[in-house]
Each structure stands twice: as C-alpha cells, then as structure tokens.
Amino acid sequence: MFLQILRIELFKIFKRPRTFISFGAIALIVLLVQFALKVNGKDFIQLYTDSQADTFDIPYEKIMNGYFVCVAVLHMILIHVPLLIALIAGDMVSGEANLGTLRLLAGKPVTRTQLIIAKFSASTVYVILLLVWMAVFALFGSLLLFGREDLVVFKENDMHIMKEYDVLWRFFVAFIYAALALTMIAAMALMFSVFSENSLGPIVATVCVVIVFTILQQLKVPVFEDTINPWSFTTHMLGWKGFFYVDKNVEGATIDGSIENPSALIRSGLILVGYIFLFLFISIRAFNKKDILS
C-alpha cells in the first residue's frame, strides 16, 4: 500500500506545472553562469588569485575548465535551491488542506503515518531528480562547453589541486551529500506544512529559517560560533564543499583520492540525518494528532 501511495504522490507532484518551474529555473541559472564564465572567466578567477598573481604565473585557461565551472555553479546556486525545495515540500500537506483533498485522503484506509512518509519520500525523489537535472546541466554541460582539466579549488588563501582522474567521484559524492542536505530542507518544509492550512505559510517559514541561520553563520561572532553554529543545519548543508578539499603530504603535494577532513564530513552528514529524523518525527506525531477540519 505504501508504494501505491508513493506512486500517487509522485504522480500528483509531476502533474502540476509549478513543479517544472524549479527545473526551468535551474537550467536557466546554470546556463547564465556558464555564459558569464565563458565570457569573463579570467576576471572571475582573478578574484581568488589576486594575492598570488605576482608570485606565480596563473594558468587561467587551464583552471577555467568544466570541473571548475561546475564547482562555481554549485557554490552559487546550492544555497538558493532550498527555496525551490520548499515550493514543493511546503505544499505537500497544507496544499491538500487548502484544496480540500486532505480529508479525502485521511478518510481512506491508509494510516496517517503512511501518508506522511509517502509525502516525504515523494519530496525526496523530487530533490534527487532536481539534483540529477542540475548535475546534467552543471557538470556535463560545463564539461562539454569548457573541457576537462585538473580541478583547482580555492579555499580562503589556500589552493586545492586535484588531478583530472581524481575528480569525477568527488562530484558524485558531493551531489549525494547535497541531496542529503536538501532532503533535510524538504523534511523541514513538510513539517511546517503539517501545521498549516495554506501553502504560503510553510514555504515562507522554511525560507525564513534558512535565511536566519545563514545570517547567524555568516556573522562569525563567538556568541553564535560557540553555541548555535556547530549544530546549525546551514553550517552542515555546505559540507559538500569538503569533498573538493584534499589532503596534502609533507611536501605539500596533493594525495590522490584523499579528503582533507573526512571525520568532519561524516559528522555533518550525521547531523543532517538527525535533523531529517527529528523533522519527520514531529511531522508524523503532529499529523496523527491533527483534527482535519479543512
């Protein structure tokens, strides 16, 4: 029965034109960034290499390759994707309440827990498909437009260089990690959705929470750095970047296949999983207790 409900939920998601706004928006943003980097790529790299430009001869053409462009695209858009996720997940229960179909669903011989898990699973499938779409445009599109080379990633004043053959798997796991982070956003939007009778409230609430915690994180003041930020989901959502920071040997050379801080990545991943379970638990509990009056 659960698979039946999941299929129905997916059918409903992909029958609504609004679902495809996200796919269109991502395609457009990625294409715009690729166009900008194609035209002004050297200026973009110079932002990061200003301090080293006098010491080294920066090979701008080699750095500006498909992998580099894809990392740049992910940096720019992944922080904004929560809004696109909230548009769908925030509507999952409240949208049905608003439409009046929630009472039809809840009056059927399916448990409310099954309904919430099916709705969460459908949101997760949506997240994954959105990321696959993003991967197609951002990674494969960039490789087509800019070609392959070693990947150079800038981290504050440090530079991480990865061989061409050591890059693709990093994108693969980075996309999986991003899927985990965005699934957490979907779980949060779904939770807000359970408490609301209209779609706008949960969408706005999700976006507001993301903005507030992003600001707290960017402030970088001890009062938040020592208390909230280590546990804030926005801190851990950006963990995907860690797959592009490599470990180095004593001579300062990159160790192939390495990750600079794998334990921090595992910890971040576990915290995100914890948030998903917490939000899902609250959603199930609240939905089971809810009197459906709409």
Place this chain on the structure above:
Amino acid sequence: MSTVIQVKNLTKDFKEIKAVDNLSFTVEEGQVYGFLGQNGAGKSTTIRMLLTLIKPTEGEIEIFGLDLRKHRKEILQQVGAIIEKPDLYKYLTAYENIRIFSKLSGTKVPEKKLWEQLAMVGLTGREKGKVKTYSQGMKQRLGLACALIHDPKLIILDEPTNGLDPQGIADMRNMIIHLSKDLGKTLLVSSHLLSEMEMVADNMLIINKGKKVVEGKVSELLNPANTTIELITTNNKKTIEILQQSAWKESLSPQSNGSIRLEFNKSSIPEFNNYLVEKEIQVLSLRPLNSLEDYFLSQTKE
C-alpha cells in the same frame, strides 16, 4: 437487519466549545438515515469522527460491529464518503481522480469499472477533461463516483446537494434512492434541505447544539396522532374570538404573524372544518404542519 453504525455517548470539545455532546444513535443495514440539524449543530463534526478525521473527546463508535479505533482500516475499506463538497484534484482529469481514489480505497478495482463508474454518473465524454473546467454538479457527480468506486457497504454523504441546481438535486435524490432500494446500501445523509430528506430518509436524527433532539422513523415522527394545524382566515382576530368559545379553545395558539395554530387529534379535522363553515368563517388556508421542515423547526426552536 444488522446494525451498521452504533454511536455511544460521543462527545467532541474544541477548547471551550462542545461541538458534539453525548450523542448516541444507531443506523441499521439498508437504511437511508437522515442526519438533520442547523448550521453548527455538530453534523459535520460527527461525520468527521465517523471517518476518523477528528478524534472524539469521549465516546465510542462501532461500524459493522467493529471498534473504529481498533479496526480503522477494515472499516474504511467498506465506507464511501463525500464530506461537505466534493473537493478533488482540480489540475487532474476525472479519470485520473477516480483512479487515485480507487487505488487508495484498499480494494482492487478493475480498469473497466473506472470508466463504467464515470458513465454511471453521466460523465461520459468528459473523462479526460480537467476537473477545474467542471460545473459544480459535475464535480458533485464525480465526487460520488470516487466515493462509490470500491463498492462500499456504507455511504456517508455530508450535505450532498450543496450548490446543486434543481436538476442536480433531483439526480442526487434519485441516486440515493437507487443506492438504497436497488443496491441495498446503507446511507447516512446529512442535509439542510429538509424536503429532500423527507423524500429519501427512512429514519432520522435531529441534533441541536451537538445534542440529540429526536431520533426515529420519519413516517412515525411526521404522522403523530396529535397534529398541529395552521389556520389563516379573512379575519383572524374574529376567528380567534369565535374559537375561544369552542371545544378547541384549550389548544388555540395565536401566532405573531397573524395565523392561528391549534393542536388536536387528526380525526377531529373534518369536525373542525364543519364548525368553521357553520360559523361562516371564510378560510384562506387550513393545513396540518407535519412536514419535516415544520417538525424540524418545532424541535430545534429555543
């Protein structure tokens, strides 16, 4: 005849408000059970508790002899319902809607039955049209098709004629009669269209402010031995003076709208009529107040 719904001491509080107050009633198999009450009387709240959309504060509900809390899934597999208005997925077609609800019903419904059901409610040719393009009547018929797709034994209809035109109301009435008389279904129907309920219901329950006012067979409730008569004459004032000298003076009750009401045994109506003729009272209207509407108003007035 077995009991389909048995509600015992059902109560629902919404903070300070008691929406349903210690309500008990029984619906037998094959009945069309009318559920009447003014707006806010607690009808929809009761129906929502029967469908597990709302949790009762107190009381017990048994459907098909099973406790609703413990056997929710088995019970709801045998129940079809329309609650208030048939809200469906407007961005989907009629076929897609009925397909979704057939899959959620917990019963395997053959593909052919989906098309037959749509045809039964007169939607042939519009199956592939988006529901947002449908009229209210078409939505109501589609809602009914979705509620009946899994051939439930119990059908719960909450205000099924809301928003329908006279033809739609007549169609719904005929459908209720067909489901009950031809297919042997049990129906619980709430409505504020009392004349409609009078035509279809076998038994009825009137509730007011969440409490039971009266429950029984419609035929018995509407045809008691004593009945109220409303009399309007060309000179009501003079008629009252004459009737105050008559054998009916005890049951005389002048109304604020000028009419006169009397309560007496039905068998006395011809004698009363003769008396009026004898006294040369010119009668404009003489009618027994035994419609469901009159009965409802008499039972629910403060």
